[in-house]
Amino acid sequence: MKYDSFFARSFSKHEQKKLGIGAFVSCFIVVVTFCILFKPEIRHFRVETVKKDAEPMCNVLEPLSDYCEIKGDIRVQGNSSTIFVMSHSFNISAENNSWTIQPYPRKGNAGAMSSVKSWTIKLVQDRENIPKCSVYHGYPALLFSLGGYSGNHFHDFSDLLVPVFSNSRDFNSEVHFLATDYKPWWIGKYRTLLNNMSKNKILDIDNENEVHCFPSVTAGLKSHKEFGIDPSKFPNGVSMCDFRQFLRSSLSLKRVEAIKMKGNIVTKPRLLIMSRKKSRSLLNEGDVKKIAEKLGYEVVLAEANLSTNLTKFARIVNSCDVLMGVHGAGLTNMVFLPDNAVLIQLVPLGAMDHLAKRDFGDPAGEMNIKYLDYKIRVKESSLVEQYPLNHKVFKDPSSFFRKGWDVFRSIYLDKQNVKVDLKRFRSTLLKAKKLLAT
Template sequence: MYNTILLVRSFRKQDRKRLGYGALAASLLITLSFFTVFNPYLGSLPLLSFRLSTWDDQKLFVVNDSSSCLQMVKANMMVYSLFIFEDAEIIPINDGSSSQEAVARDAEMVRNNKKLINDDGSSRKTVNGTIIEDSLIVNDTGNSQEIATTADADAAAMDEKTELRCNIMGRSEFCEMKGDIRIDGNSSTAFIVSSETDILTAENTSWSIRPYARKEALGEKDFARKWSVKPVTSRLDIARCTRNHSVPAILFSAGGYSGNFFHAFTDIIIPLYSTARTFNREVQFLITDRKPWWIAKFKTLFEALSRYEIIDIDDRHDVHCFHSLTIGLKGRNNKELSIDSSTSPYSMKDFRKFLRSWYSLKKITAAKIRDGDKRKPRLLIIPRKRSRSFTNVGEIAQLAESLSYQVIVAEPGPDVSGFAKIINSCDVLMGVHGAGLTNIVFLPENAILIQVVPFGKVEWASRISFEDPAKDMNIRYLDYKIKVEESTLIQQYPADHEVLRDPSAIGKQGWVAFRSIYLDKQNVTLDVERFRPTLVRALQLLHQ
């Protein structure tokens, strides 16, 4: 002890001051090291961990922060992408963060093969979360020193993420939703249920959808049944499930113009293929405006796209519940008999291959005729029984046979599969503008369509209905525009009548007036000698 006292006394006053400063610096260094090492375990205050990204991408994020120091983190979140405006998205977000969330951020939480990804806030473009498919999903990673059990993590994973996306800007209106979905046929409403509410889930918020892919016609009375899509909270008195389903569902209308073969394909069958094909038949079809005869007519295609029996969703006795629903059909653009490649991974080439497979159509490519070849190309003539029919189909057939065609005259009927096989066996299809020409979807590759265009400025309808689609299907196209002398309208109106003299004037009276004359009252008597070069040209194409 004496030595120690002596040592202390030997320090001068200045030396003792320096020693004190050194001790203070060492204490600060130790404190800093402590916070650095233990910072991940200290937890973050919700107020301090909250960040809102400010990058400019024309998206508005509306955030409700419901964090609490006494709450466990919740995994169920409402995510909305409302494509109501062309240039803006509104994505409300519920932040259920909690300072008592345990180290479950280090565990993988999976439900239905979907991962909730935790973000520690290092990304500038997140709000304590991550953006998945343009939807921001919040999952706060604030931690306390309390350790969560496996059961707690599993319970959090069981809460589903609820999503709702509606598109009402295109030619086809549709909504896609995931979560607790209840479909009530009695009120024509699809409810999407969540345990929490936010700005866009007020009781008076809903979207009205007619699930038929021809928006310009949706204003017509009784065209297609109107359905409502309504977000609700679990606290509301909503319909209870009577039938639960484990596969996704697609709800669409068989109303509208579905009785017309052209509209059946362009408005329903092709968009349905585009919407459903990705599910690989594991999808439930829900039909509103059901027509039993129509469903029977296209039974092969429905069975090709879904392994489940179609449900009449207008039946008012059941409340059907799903975890995923698409109401309306996708993939529809401004072109007829076409698939919008910007919204669908499929093309018309894929669709035609699908038809060949399910209708067992054997002919893939049209005949290629060589000089000296004894094979005759097959020509199918659709005569039509009512309007725009050929009055001299026998003469047309004789002309074609004289040019070495094998001629078939046939009219489509309720047996789609049988007629598809006849069409597929042919190299050339010919007919007056009308729904029967929709059968080009069954023609082999490089086949030829000859469209006879009626008198009366019908070129525009002929082009958008069949000329443009034929080219997209790898079908070669020819047309023959008849003269007024080949129209039976000359037998109904005097030569100087406006109908014959100025079809444009009739067109200005509206579509109904135009259609009633030039499409409903007109038949065709083909001038076979004038038509001969068109058939010769088709032969030349088959030689190429």
């Protein structure tokens, strides 16, 4: 009351009105300033009270593989090929609540993917009727298929062992492998390597009646190149050199470096000739062996097949400095060579330069292996006994490729053997010795 009477005595009505307007404007400015300064916090508070839209969990844009990286409350039901992802804080719409993938990294290859089971990753609300966990796991899981082209030595490494290694490396063996399209003989063949990637039993997930729950799951194998690893695509920068070191450690391979050739060196470099019997055979293998021995090589002949003991064969390869053979799965064994060894690939007729480079030439460089190719000429191919020289088999190989892989393969891979020109091939063997000196 005293304050009001003082205010009335000190100011005229006009002055009181002006002061009132000024006070109102001042308060308005203070409020606006407060809103501007604290807008981020206010917005944050509002968002926290509203459910967010679920983000896509799966990458289906890579050329070789589809894969999903999932974290949270995850339930894997093998007998329905479904991974349920519990959602407590996401809005779920029909567009982003389910993904279907085939967990094998040869996407787009109908022949491979025809034997690969499809899996569904489904985002669900906690109120929905979903299976309850019956087995809890503290470690992450990696789901992959043993379908596709497994059983072929090249594809075992390119499609499975290398991607499984690169995808699980960051877990330091604290990971569960979930194998769909399970093949016990495949697991048996590579058990030593798989046991060193994961300390847990590999689950035949298709035949599991339990509902397995994990803190995170990677469904499918991230794979970005043929028979190789792109270190930039993985947070730990894992590479093919890491994979080869892993092989040496797992299989107790003694040699890390190939022989270093010097002027008066007495020790002979070891040359391994990969033999083939059914197709793409080296018809004058014996003569090549003799020439190599005259040039100072110690020569080893070997053939790998499904029944070959992996560890024993890896040790044979690791004892050698040069590996040679006709384009085919046998050259995959270069992964066991010591560093700075040499790979010699005999490239058959059929405009196969691209395939040869992609499958073995480029990977050799990533593995710290030196590379030579020897391109077969018409007179060195057994196809000259089957077709006249003016046939388009020789004149236009690409026309057969356009008819489909099966047609191309039946001619240039399944029906072709080679007989190298010994004089011309001698220079390739000499180049390999020179590479061992660099």
